[in-house]
Amino acid sequence: QVALVESGGGLVQAGGSLRLSCAASGRAFTNYAMGWFRQAPGKEREFVAAINWSGSYTNYADSVKGRFTISRDNAKNTVYLQMNSLKAEDTAVYYCAGGRVYGLGFPSLRGYDSWGQGTQVTVSS
Numbered sequence: 001q002v003a004l005v006e007s008g009g010g011l012v013q014a015g016g017s018l019r020l021s022c023a024a025s026g027r028a029f030t031n032y033a034m035g036w037f038r039q040a041p042g043k044e045r046e047f048v049a050a051i052n053w054s055g056s057y058t059n060y061a062d063s064v065k066g067r068f069t070i071s072r073d074n075a076k077n078t079v080y081l082q083m084n085s086l087k088a089e090d091t092a093v094y095y096c097a098g099g100r101v102y103g104l105g106f107p108s109l110r111g112y113d114s115w116g117q118g119t120q121v122t123v124s125s
Helices: 027-031
Strands: 003-007 010-013 018-025 033-039 046-051 058-060 068-073 078-083 092-099 119-124
Touching: 003 092, 018 033, 018 092, 018 119, 033 068, 033 078, 046 068, 046 078, 058 068
Parallel strands: 010 119
Antiparallel strands: 003 018, 018 078, 033 046, 033 092, 046 058, 068 078, 092 119
């Protein structure tokens, strides 16, 4: 497992941008796929984006394709989520997650064994 700490959330107007960061501690980071999930009030936690251990493969939820970009810097033990053209429906607590996840397993919460505490993103319309 790794310890994960998210940052970068906040309040932004619709159409604006935010970049979330997730700092990891622990040697397993470079072997872990990393994902971003979000949870809005009254809703279940849902998949947003994921990236494999090397950064060569990414996967996105249909709702964020073309607007969000996930990336990672293994030298800094950090994964990022660049969010552009934000919409009110993107409002949620965003969670960083890590685990030995591959391919079709990326969107499933079950494969991830490490979770951050979450960071709030609020988009005003």
